[in-house]
Amino acid sequence: xxxxxxxxxxxxxxxxxxxxxxxxxxxxxxxxxxxxxxxxxxxxxxxxxxxxxxxxxxxxxxxxxxxxxxxxxxxxxxxxxxxxxxxxxxxxxxxxxxxxxxxxxxxxxxxxxxxxxxxxxxxxxxxxxxxxxxxxxxxxxxxxxxxxxxxxxxxxxxxxxxxxxxxxxxxxxxxxxxxxxxxxxxxxxxxxxxxxxxxxxxxxxxxxxxxxxxxxxxxxxxxxxxxxxxxxxxxxxxxxxxxxxxxxxxxxxxxxxxxxxxxxxxxxxxxxxxxxxxxxxxxxxxxxxxxxxxxxxxxxxxxxxxxxxxx
Amino acid sequence: xxxxxxxxxxxxxxxxxxxxxxxxxxxxxxxxxxxxxxxxxxxxxxxxxxxxxxxxxxxxxxxxxxxxxxxxxxxxxxxxxxxxxxxxxxxxxxxxxxxxxxxxxxxxxxxxxxxxxxxxxxxxxxxxxxxxxxxxxxxxxxxxxxxxxxxxxxxxxxxxxxxxxxxxxxxxxxxxxxxxxxxxxxxxxxxxxxxxxxxxxxxxxxxxxxxxxxxxxxxxxxxxxxxxxxxxxxxxxxxxxxxxxxxxxxxxxxxxxxxxxxxxxxxxxxxxxxxxxxxxxxxxxxxxxxxxxxxxxxxxxxxxxxxxxxx
Numbered sequence: 142x143x144x145x146x147x148x149x150x151x152x153x154x155x156x157x158x159x160x161x162x163x164x165x166x167x168x169x170x171x172x173x174x175x176x177x178x179x180x181x182x183x184x185x186x187x188x189x190x191x192x193x194x195x196x197x198x199x200x201x202x203x204x205x206x207x208x209x210x211x212x213x214x215x216x217x218x219x220x221x222x223x224x225x226x227x228x229x230x231x232x233x234x235x236x237x238x239x240x241x242x243x244x245x246x247x248x249x250x251x252x253x254x255x256x257x258x259x260x261x262x263x264x265x266x267x268x269x270x271x272x273x274x275x276x277x278x279x280x281x282x283x284x285x286x287x288x289x290x291x292x293x294x295x296x297x298x299x300x301x302x303x304x305x306x307x308x309x310x311x312x313x314x315x316x317x318x319x320x321x322x323x324x325x326x327x328x329x330x331x332x333x334x335x336x337x338x339x340x341x342x343x344x345x346x347x348x349x350x351x352x353x354x355x356x357x358x359x360x361x362x363x364x365x366x367x368x369x370x371x372x373x374x375x376x377x378x379x380x381x382x383x384x385x386x387x388x389x390x391x392x393x394x395x396x397x398x399x400x401x402x403x404x405x406x407x408x409x410x411x412x413x414x415x416x417x418x419x420x421x422x423x424x425x426x427x428x429x430x431x432x433x434x435x436x437x438x439x440x441x442x443x444x445x446x447x448x449x450x451x452x
Numbered sequence: 453x454x455x456x457x458x459x460x461x462x463x464x465x466x467x468x469x470x471x472x473x474x475x476x477x478x479x480x481x482x483x484x485x486x487x488x489x490x491x492x493x494x495x496x497x498x499x500x501x502x503x504x505x506x507x508x509x510x511x512x513x514x515x516x517x518x519x520x521x522x523x524x525x526x527x528x529x530x531x532x533x534x535x536x537x538x539x540x541x542x543x544x545x546x547x548x549x550x551x552x553x554x555x556x557x558x559x560x561x562x563x564x565x566x567x568x569x570x571x572x573x574x575x576x577x578x579x580x581x582x583x584x585x586x587x588x589x590x591x592x593x594x595x596x597x598x599x600x601x602x603x604x605x606x607x608x609x610x611x612x613x614x615x616x617x618x619x620x621x622x623x624x625x626x627x628x629x630x631x632x633x634x635x636x637x638x639x640x641x642x643x644x645x646x647x648x649x650x651x652x653x654x655x656x657x658x659x660x661x662x663x664x665x666x667x668x669x670x671x672x673x674x675x676x677x678x679x680x681x682x683x684x685x686x687x688x689x690x691x692x693x694x695x696x697x698x699x700x701x702x703x704x705x706x707x708x709x710x711x712x713x714x715x716x717x718x719x720x721x722x723x724x725x726x727x728x729x730x731x732x733x734x735x736x737x738x739x740x741x742x743x744x745x746x747x748x749x750x751x752x753x754x755x756x757x758x759x760x761x762x763x
Contacts, residue, residue, distance in 0.1 A: 295755030357745035435667035444606035
């Protein structure tokens with residue numbers, strides 16, 4: 142029996158991060174960065190989106206990136222797919238896991254994917270049918286975006302979020318996580334909504350994908366942890382997300398998230414020093430792009446030790 | 453019966469912030485800034501330090517600042533004093549509350565105030581004797597610095613912290629808070645130590661003074677809140693503290709702290725919009741000084757409402 146970490150971190154930088162910046166990271170740099178993330182101990186990485194290259198030119202080389210990533214031992218290689226066509230290409234490239242974005246807010250759904258929420262659930266059903274036929278061992282997860290509020294419609298009701306999560310489960314999805322796309326979540330809401338999600342979905346309740354737009358990213362992750370969530374999405378250097386303003390990063394910073402849990406004695410399986418080293422290929426591949434993270438700037442505290450793995 | 457906020461925030465910017473920057477804010481600007489903070493609903497402000505002007509020239513006008521602040525209705529005007537002489541001057545100026553810094557780490561105590569911890573407790577005893585004689589209605593609080601770790605000695609034992617807190621209570625102090633001077637605290641440690649402090653000190657257990665050095669400031673405040681802490685220190689714009697690196701602010705940012713609690717439905721008595729406006733006199737009085745805060749940069753979310761006051 143091998144020891145395993147308590148916390149599962151899904152690194153979203155190579156997808157969520159790279160598709161949010163204007164520059165395109167060269168393929169070789171992407172591969173080098175993903176390798177460094179895996180070496181640091183990250184066991185799941187969202188390596189790209191299977192979308193048409195004219196929509197997201199930064200993702201044009203996604204199949205090549207996947208073919209590199211699947212050679213890395215012990216790594217779950219995930220890709221975002223918006224529909225069946227994307228899923229076909231992703232499965233052909235050899236991904237281990239698919240993720241689809243479904244918006245909890247109708248307004249955001251129409252703006253983001255030009256489809257109503259129910260239409261996205263229908264897409265999901267198509268993708269799952271394809272998966273069942275071609276690659277039954279590949280899990281499909283959904284991240285419910287704008288689950289904590291929407292910049293277009295304002296509040297999103299918790300009933301709407303849970304109803305949509307259940308619709309995704311009925312469509313056959315393996316896991317439904319909740320995303321604070323707009324940085325509007327607060328810890329009380331996070332505790333309420335994840336408690337309800339876990340009660341309704343059981344083992345199919347998925348990850349917390351928090352943003353740091355208003356500085357609450359780690360507090361919201363802590364709140365999710367306190368009600369039993371053990372899977373978190375984050376991005377090295379806080380790359381990506383929806384930055385509203387200079388300095389206001391979007392995604393929770395992987396380095397700070399790992400630091401928080403490890404300092405608490407809760408193991409992530411990620412080595413802090415190697416994780417900080419994984420910023421080098423990111424910087425090299427995206428010269429001049431701002432990269433965030435308080436822990437890398439401050440350095441590790443005197444007497445720092447990693448948390449022991451649980452047996 | 454008037455309604456009152458659930459959370460008590462002590463704004464430390466005019467003391468902790470202003471003594472950490474090189475520039476000296478002109479007296480008129482300090483007064484204007486303190487007024488704006490009071491208008492935003494802050495009910496306690498640490499307005500300066502009573503220390504010799506050659507040590508901290510930024511604080512040379514502290515008596516004048518106090519004389520302005522005590523004219524503001526409903527405001528508790530606090531000042532830091534390192535010893536009896538400082539306390540004498542502070543009481544003569546008319547402060548409502550005194551705070552003394554006592555280090556939990558012996559190494560930090562010697563480096564910071566050139567006194568061993570026990571000598572600082574003796575100073576505290578002197579200050580309390582003076583207070584009893586001259587101004588029995590003025591509370592004296594202690595902030596135990598480096599309570600969560602020290603950059604000089606590394607770990608600080610929880611037993612050391614509690615022993616020193618009890619020594620301060622025996623010396624007659626009204627309240628003992630815990631300060632994460634070095635940004636080394638984590639939420640699990642914060643819960644443990646404040647739970648113990650509250651068990652040992654009862655109503656004399658004081659505020660959480662957290663730093664954002666490694667991005668955990670709000671998560672640590674949330675952890676303290678979860679074990680019953682209702683008093684928090686913070687600084688407008690994150691001014692002050694021990695910034696280790698550019699962008700890595702020290703003190704928890706008042707704007708983000710108020711945003712977190714109000715978004716949770718937990719009232720602070722502070723008006724978010726007026727609080728953000730209080731950054732203007734800060735910027736005007738310290739031109740070019742970096743001011744932090746994610747919420748002011750991102751703006752308030754669509755549909756924002758303040759928490760109702762509890763009855």
